[in-house]
Amino acid sequence: MSEITLSGLEKRYGDTLAVEDVSVTIDDGELLCLLGPSGSGKSTTLRMLAGLETPTDGTIHIGDEDVTDRPAYERTTATVFQDWALFPHKTVIENVAFGLKMEGVGKTERRERARGMLERVRMESHADENPMNLSGGQKQRVALARALAVNPDVLLLDEPLSNLDKRLSEDMQIELREIHEEFEETFVHVTHDQDEAFTLADRIGIMAEGNLVQVGEPDEVYENPKNRFIEGFLGDTNFVEGTVERTTPDSIRVETELGREVVLSTANPDALTEGTSLTLSLRPEILSTESAESGSEDDATGRPALADGSTTNSIVGTVENVLYRGSTVRYSVAVDGTSMFVERTVADSGEFDAGDEVRISWDGADVLAFRDDGSRVDL
Amino acid sequence: MSGTHSSLPAPVARVWEPLLERSRSKRALLLMAPLLLFELLLFVAPFLILLRISVTEGSTDLRYAPGTWSLEGYAEVFSTDVLLSAIAYSFKMGLTATAITVVIATGYAYAIWRAEGLLKSVLLFSVILPLLTTLVIKTYAFWPLLSPTGTVNDVLVSLNLISEPIQFVPGTIGVIVGQVYIVLPYAVLAIYSVLSTMDWGLVEAARDLGASRPRASLEIVVPQAMPGIIVATVISFAWSVGAYAAPGLLGAGDDLAFALEVEQRLLSNLQWEVATAYALVMLLLMLVSVAALTAVLNVFGGEFEYA
Amino acid sequence: MHRETIEDALFRASYLSILAFMLLPLAVVVVTSFAESGQLLFPPENYSLVHYRGFFEETRWISAFDNSILVGVGTTIVATALGVTAAFGHELDDGRAGQLLAPLVLVPLLIPPIILGISMRVYFVRAGMDASYLSIILAHTLWATPLVYFVMRSVFSRFDWRLLDAARDLGAGPIQSFVYAVLPNVKHGIFVGALLAFIVSLQEFVMALFLSSHNTETIPVVAWTTLRQSLDPMVSVVSTFLILISIGAIAVAAIATNLDWLSKQLS
Numbered sequence: 001m002s003e004i005t006l007s008g009l010e011k012r013y014g015d016t017l018a019v020e021d022v023s024v025t026i027d028d029g030e031l032l033c034l035l036g037p038s039g040s041g042k043s044t045t046l047r048m049l050a051g052l053e054t055p056t057d058g059t060i061h062i063g064d065e066d067v068t069d070r071p072a073y074e075r076t077t078a079t080v081f082q083d084w085a086l087f088p089h090k091t092v093i094e095n096v097a098f099g100l101k102m103e104g105v106g107k108t109e110r111r112e113r114a115r116g117m118l119e120r121v122r123m124e125s126h127a128d129e130n131p132m133n134l135s136g137g138q139k140q141r142v143a144l145a146r147a148l149a150v151n152p153d154v155l156l157l158d159e160p161l162s163n164l165d166k167r168l169s170e171d172m173q174i175e176l177r178e179i180h181e182e183f184e185e186t187f188v189h190v191t192h193d194q195d196e197a198f199t200l201a202d203r204i205g206i207m208a209e210g211n212l213v214q215v216g217e218p219d220e221v222y223e224n225p226k227n228r229f230i231e232g233f234l235g236d237t238n239f240v241e242g243t244v245e246r247t248t249p250d251s252i253r254v255e256t257e258l259g260r261e262v263v264l265s266t267a268n269p270d271a272l273t274e275g276t277s278l279t280l281s282l283r284p285e286i287l288s289t290e291s292a293e294s295g296s297e298d299d300a301t302g303r304p305a306l307a308d309g310s311t312t313n314s315i316v317g318t319v320e321n322v323l324y325r326g327s328t329v330r331y332s333v334a335v336d337g338t339s340m341f342v343e344r345t346v347a348d349s350g351e352f353d354a355g356d357e358v359r360i361s362w363d364g365a366d367v368l369a370f371r372d373d374g375s376r377v378d379l
Numbered sequence: 380m381s382g383t384h385s386s387l388p389a390p391v392a393r394v395w396e397p398l399l400e401r402s403r404s405k406r407a408l409l410l411m412a413p414l415l416l417f418e419l420l421l422f423v424a425p426f427l428i429l430l431r432i433s434v435t436e437g438s439t440d441l442r443y444a445p446g447t448w449s450l451e452g453y454a455e456v457f458s459t460d461v462l463l464s465a466i467a468y469s470f471k472m473g474l475t476a477t478a479i480t481v482v483i484a485t486g487y488a489y490a491i492w493r494a495e496g497l498l499k500s501v502l503l504f505s506v507i508l509p510l511l512t513t514l515v516i517k518t519y520a521f522w523p524l525l526s527p528t529g530t531v532n533d534v535l536v537s538l539n540l541i542s543e544p545i546q547f548v549p550g551t552i553g554v555i556v557g558q559v560y561i562v563l564p565y566a567v568l569a570i571y572s573v574l575s576t577m578d579w580g581l582v583e584a585a586r587d588l589g590a591s592r593p594r595a596s597l598e599i600v601v602p603q604a605m606p607g608i609i610v611a612t613v614i615s616f617a618w619s620v621g622a623y624a625a626p627g628l629l630g631a632g633d634d635l636a637f638a639l640e641v642e643q644r645l646l647s648n649l650q651w652e653v654a655t656a657y658a659l660v661m662l663l664l665m666l667v668s669v670a671a672l673t674a675v676l677n678v679f680g681g682e683f684e685y686a
Numbered sequence: 687m688h689r690e691t692i693e694d695a696l697f698r699a700s701y702l703s704i705l706a707f708m709l710l711p712l713a714v715v716v717v718t719s720f721a722e723s724g725q726l727l728f729p730p731e732n733y734s735l736v737h738y739r740g741f742f743e744e745t746r747w748i749s750a751f752d753n754s755i756l757v758g759v760g761t762t763i764v765a766t767a768l769g770v771t772a773a774f775g776h777e778l779d780d781g782r783a784g785q786l787l788a789p790l791v792l793v794p795l796l797i798p799p800i801i802l803g804i805s806m807r808v809y810f811v812r813a814g815m816d817a818s819y820l821s822i823i824l825a826h827t828l829w830a831t832p833l834v835y836f837v838m839r840s841v842f843s844r845f846d847w848r849l850l851d852a853a854r855d856l857g858a859g860p861i862q863s864f865v866y867a868v869l870p871n872v873k874h875g876i877f878v879g880a881l882l883a884f885i886v887s888l889q890e891f892v893m894a895l896f897l898s899s900h901n902t903e904t905i906p907v908v909a910w911t912t913l914r915q916s917l918d919p920m921v922s923v924v925s926t927f928l929i930l931i932s933i934g935a936i937a938v939a940a941i942a943t944n945l946d947w948l949s950k951q952l953s
Contacts, residue, residue, distance in 0.1 A: 052851050072854040073863070079855045085848035089870040098866070099856035150856055406860060408783050410775025414768045414831065415783065418790045421824055425809035432808060483704060490701035502701070504936075505708040511932035512712060513889045515909045516925040520711035522917055523718060523728035530728050560711065592693055613796065621798015623892050628913060638800040645804055646896075655808065658801045669796070 002063055002076070002153035002186050003028045004049070009058035011044050018044040020210035022058070031180050031187040032215075033197040036207035037233065042190045043082075043158055045207070049188060050156050051075045062153060073102070078152035080160040084143035086131035092142050093118065093127040099150035117145040120179075137168045144176075148183065157189040161196060173199045194234050198222070206230050228370035231281050238282040238340045244272050251311055251364070252379070254278060258315055259336030265311040265365040266379040272369075278377065279370045284343040286366040289331070292316050292357035311364030319356045333358060433655035442651040452656030462640055462657060466664065469637040472551070473620035476558040480615045483559070484566035485608060489600060491567070492574040506571075510564040518557045518628050525553050525629075549631040557625035562618050566611035573607030574600070609676045613669055620665050637661050712929060719922035726917040737923045746908060747924060753819075754888055754904040760823035761830050761887035766880045768827070769834025774868070777842040791832045802828065803896035810897060817899035825893040830883035837882065841875030881939055885932070 004026040011019040019041040026032050034042040047053040049060060051072035059068045067075055078099065086095050093114050100110035118124045121141040126134060131142055140160060147155055157176075161169040173196055180187050180200075191197055197204050198218045205215040214226040225231040232239070242256035252264045252272055262280060272278070317335035331352055332341045342360055344351075352358055369377040433452050438444040456462050491502045509517055524530050525547035532544040547553045581603070585595040601608070626636035641661070645654035714728045719737060721730030741747055772791075776784040794802060806825045810816040845868065853867035891906030898907055905928065909921050 047851075050851075050855055052854065072851070073857045073859050077855070079852070081848050081852060083846070083848060085846065085852040087849055087852070087867060087870075098853070098858075102853075102857035102862060146852075146856070407775040407779035407781065410771045410778070411783050411787055414772035414791065414835070415787055417768055417827070417831070418787075418794075421806075421809075421828055422790070422794055425805040428809055428812065429805040487701055487704050490697070490704075502705060505705050507936065508712060508929070508932060509708055511885050511889070511929075511935070512715075513891065513906045513909065513925065513928055515891055515906045515913065516715060516921065516928065517711050519909075519913050519917070519921060520714040520925075523714055523726045524710065528727075560707070563708070592690065617796045618798065621800050623798075623800045624910075627910075638798065641800060641804065645807070651808065654804060658804050662797065662801055665798070 004154060004186060004188075005059075005061040006045070006049070007059050007061075009045065009048060009055050009060065011041070011048060011053060012056045017210055019048070019055075022207075022210075022212045024205060024212055024215055026186060026188065028186055029184050031177075031189065031200060031202045033201035033204045034188065034190045034207055034212075035192070035194065035197040035204050035233075037192055039209075040207040041210040042192075042207045045212075046079075046156050046158050046188060046190045049154070050077050050079045052079075076153040077156055078147035078150050078154075079156040079158060080140075080143045080147045082159045082162060084139045084160070086139055086142060086146070088130070088132050090131070091128050092123065092131050092134070095131055095142060096146045096149050098146065103150065114145075114149055117149045118142075120148075121145045136164050137172070140164060140172060144179070148179070152185065154186045154188065155183075157187065159190055159192065161191070162193070169193075169196070170199075176200060206233070208233075225368070225376065227376055228279060228281075228374040231368060231370065231376075236284065236341070238284070238287075240280045240282060240338075240340075242278050242280055244274050244276045244278060246274060247272060252369075254280065254369075256280065257336075257338050258340075260315060262313050262367070263311045263364045264367050264369060264379060268378055271377055271379065277372055279372075281368040281370070282340070282362060283366075283368075284330075284341065286362045287342045287360050288362065289342045289344060289352075289358050289360050291352070292359045312361060313364055314359055314361035316357060316359050319352045319354050319358055322352065322354060331358070333360065335360075429655050430659065432651055433659050435652050437650060437652050442649045444652075449652075452650075452652035453660070455650075455653045456657045456660055461635065465635045465637045465640040466661060468635060469620050469622070469661075470664075470668070472554060472558065472622070472626070472636065473616055476555050476562065476619040476622075477612060477615040479555070480559050480562050480566050480619075481608060481612050484563055484570055484611055484615075485601070485604065487563075487567050488570035488574055488604070488607070489596065491571050492577075506564045506567050509560070510568075514561060514624050515628070517560060518624050521553060521557050521560070521629055522548055525556065546631075548629050549634070551630070551634055553629035554622075554625045554634050554636075557629045558619050558622050561622075561625060562615040565618075566615050569610040569614065570604055570607035573604050577603050605676070609673060612672060612676060616672060617665060617669060620668075621661075715922050715925040716929060718919055719926040721919050721922075724919060726919060726922075737919045740920060741923045744920065747905075747920070749901075750903055750905045750908040751924075751927075753898075753902055754906075756819060757822050757826060757894070757902075757904055758884045758887040760819065761826040762880050762884045764823060764827045765830035765834050765883040766876065769831045769879060769883075770838050770876055773835050773838035773842055774864075776839065777845075777847075791835050794828050795832045799829070799890070799892035803893040806893060807896040816897065817902055819902055821897045822894050822902060822904070823887075825897055826887040826890055827883075829890060829893075830886045833882045833886060834879035837879040838872070838875055841872050845871055878939065881935060885935065888928070888931075 006025075007023045009019055009022040010017070022041070022045050024032075034045060036042045044053060048055050051067070051070060051074070055068060059066055061067065062076065086092075087098065090098065093111065096117055097110040097114035100113060105113070115124060115127060118127055121144055123138060123141045123145065126138060126142075131139060134142065143160065161172050164172060176187075176189075177200060189197075189200055191200075201218055203215060204218055204221050206213050206221065208229050214221055214230055216224070221230070222234055225234060228239075231237060240256050240258060240262070242254040242262065244252060245255045245261060246253045247266075247269045249269050250265060250267070252266050252269065254262045254264060256262050264280075315335055317333040317340065319331050320334045320339065321332040323330040323332070328343045328345050329351065330341055330343050332339050340360065342358075369379060371377060432443055434448055434450060435452070436444040436447040436449040437451055487502070487506075491499060491506075494502055522529070526532075526549075527544040527546050529548070531547070532541075535541045536544060547556070577600075582595050582599050585599045586592065590598055621638055622636060623638035623642070626634050627639055630636070630639075637657075641654050641657050644650045644657060718726060718728055718730060720733045720735065721727065722732035722734040722736060723730065772787060776787060802825070806821070806828075807816065810818075810821040815821045849867045849871065850863055853863040858866055888904075889906065891904070891910055894904050894907050895910060898904065903911075905924055909924060912918050913921055
């Protein structure tokens with residue numbers, strides 16, 4: 001009943017193209033996160049969904065109805081705004097009851113329903129306060145209650161957690177998830193924070209420069225990024241530039257800026273021709289690190305071990321910098337003039353210090369490769 | 380022409396439709412429409428009529444001869460010494476009053492900016508109260524102060540600074556004092572509103588780098604306050620050149636300002652074609668000087684050098 | 687150190703003398719209204735309330751007072767309505783119309799009132815509307831509207847427009863959303879704008895001089911015509927009233943905004 005279909009959505013301000021082409025179907029009861037850097041058009045897309053902006057092209061259907069030109073106040077959507085947009089001249093409960101008042105619900109009933117909603121977000125004790133005197137987390141709950149009070153078919157959340165500190169934001173993510181399960185409504189949540197999106201979403205839609213680049217379940221998007229932008233945006237990784245040197249039926253050898261060649265395994269050797277320039281992504285989680293002395297000496301020459309058909313690669317570098325990041329330690333390692341980073345959990349035995357020689361190794365089957373235009377190579 | 384607007388007359392539709400297309404929302408345009416219409420009816424239209432009357436022939440029994448075309452009015456303006464010298468007088472008086480006003484206003488705005496607590500309130504109040512007092516009245520108050528038998532002369536004579544009372548009022552000095560008094564509050568507020576957003580830390584930084592206090596003020600405060608100073612200059616100048624009350628009340632016989640002359644031609648001589656032509660010539664001169672003044676100040680505003 | 691002390695003293699002396707310059711004429715007006723003689727002297731030799739008695743017997747001043755109030759209220763209503771709606775529209779959408787509107791509204795402020803007065807008189811005579819209250823109200827509106835407009839532009843630019851979005855999103859139509867979400871947050875600005883409009887109208891006399899007849903003349907017009915004949919302490923009496931009204935208006939404005947603030951804190 002409240003499945004949402006966006007087709008060919010475009011929004012242009014004068015000569016600026018805020019949203020170029022967004023098409024997606026959001027299932028009833030789904031929680032979709034629109035994830036992207038600022039300026040990628042995700043908030044504009046959300047505002048078009050809310051009816052606060054009119055698309056310059058394309059259509060929006062909620063259920064079977066075409067709501068493209070219907071103003072915000074005639075739509076069954078409700079929004080939680082980035083700065084929460086609580087009415088400063090109204091008390092907390094008046095804020096929550098506002099939507100019901102606009103619907104023409106009588107005073108007693110709307111107070112009762114608003115109070116119920118405040119109880120749901122555990123804010124009933126603040127009902128008669130001025131919202132300006134609340135903390136960020138409290139405002140967040142009131143804004144949520146205000147939007148839920150009108151019983152919308154679709155709840156839209158425009159970076160509602162971005163103004164909260166990390167801890168509070170993580171608590172709210174869990175609470176939002178619970179509320180989503182309890183109300184069984186369709187949620188569209190806009191954020192620029194990958195962790196938030198991965199925690200919350202049933203599906204993630206990644207936006208860049210006004211386009212919806214990829215939509216999929218969190219693990220699918222993470223493991224199978226469609227292009228280099230997504231790979232870079234979803235997490236820290238080492239991008240290594242290189243050129244295809246030689247292809248064999250099951251592997252591709254790439255000459256890289258690491259000063260030696262990297263071997264990729266492939267089931268599709270025709271995907272690349274010799275001389276093509278590539279960007280390889282070596283994510284920290286595929287890299288294993290050990291002290292260079294403890295490794296077998298025969299690999300120190302840098303020859304890839306291909307004897308058993310595996311594509312294990314390894315290189316030796318010097319630790320330049322040690323960064324403690326709570327539960328993990330990040331090392332930046334100088335390798336033949338360029339720099340890479342690797343991560344180890346604190347629990348891992350043996351820490352390295354700046355100046356130590358380390359051997360970094362990985363399986364060539366885990367490496368992702370992208371062409372110059374950013375598109376992913378299907379290996 | 381689109382079907383929805385077929386009821387609009389063609390010329391209206393030609394103006395309206397591009398506006399509608401450009402506009403992101405019709406509602407915004409609808410809200411602005413009443414004021415636009417008001418300005419067209421009460422500002423633009425009267426000016427077009429003024430322009431039209433200025434190019435008609437004079438008439439002995441009417442104020443002007445409707446329907447005729449002639450440049451008589453303009454010819455009269457440029458051939459009558461009284462009219463030309465009144466323009467010259469208004470410009471001289473306007474420039475003098477503007478220069479004095481802007482210098483005083485900058486200092487006073489600076490004083491308000493630096494003051495705190497009660498003093499700040501008193502200084503601000505002293506700007507706002509004259510602003511709220513009728514022009515005629517605050518101007519006339521200079522009579523008992525500046526006339527030959529007035530307070531200032533009494534004080535000067537009793538202090539033996541002068542032997543004979545000086546006739547400030549009626550006279551050019553009185554006119555300038557009165558005019559400065561009229562425009563000063565506006566100028567102070569224009570400069571103060573810019574200063575109030577400025578960071579005092581900048582002046583402290585300049586002093587830290589070795590600038591003396593007056594030097595720091597000139598190097599830092601004045602350039603920062605330039606947008607306000609430009610506004611203050613423009614309004615002081617525009618209103619002083621067109622001044623009517625100060626020359627009319629505090630001037631002597633030879634203080635013939637443009638505003639008094641144009642009133643004379645319009646209301647007493649009933650020469651509308653001359654009066655309108657005269658007003659338009661003056662307006663043109665004034666707008667050109669305002670533009671020039673702004674341009675000069677803008678150039679200076681960027682890089683004042685006091686070396 | 688010594689040099690800075692001298693600088694301080696000089697600076698203080700100069701702004702205090704400007705302070706005196708700003709307030710002295712107003713003091714003169716108030717004090718001379720209590721003079722006994724018919725001559726304008728400052729300070730007066732003897733004090734009495736004779737001119738105040740005279741004021742209440744003079745019908746010309748009383749009717750001018752009424753006219754001023756009438757014109758002032760009319761101007762306030764028209765200018766506030768025009769200025770607030772236009773500023774709101776401009777803030778909603780800064781399109782071509784807005785770019786045209788801002789300079790068009792501003793320009794009349796820069797044109798000497800004498801020239802505006804002439805063009806208005808010529809215009810209203812042709813329209814057969816000269817010497818009516820309406821013509822003075824419309825002329826004053828031309829000057830008062832820019833002030834309301836620019837005050838409201840700055841008020842609206844500080845307004846958090848997401849509140850309007852939030853209200854629309856929750857089902858409030860165009861008028862409801864303005865009334866419930868915008869108006870309560872900008873009412874101080876509207877009040878200040880309206881007050882400015884009223885004060886501008888109360889003060890303005892050049893356009894009023896050109897547009898009024900004996901029946902519609904406002905206080906400044908009567909003051910002007912009286913003063914051009916002779917210096918009359920009666921003008922001081924009227925001026926004292928006007929100054930008191932102005933001080934009262936400032937006080938009311940200060941109290942109104944503060945009381946409101948106070949009541950907000952208490953609720």
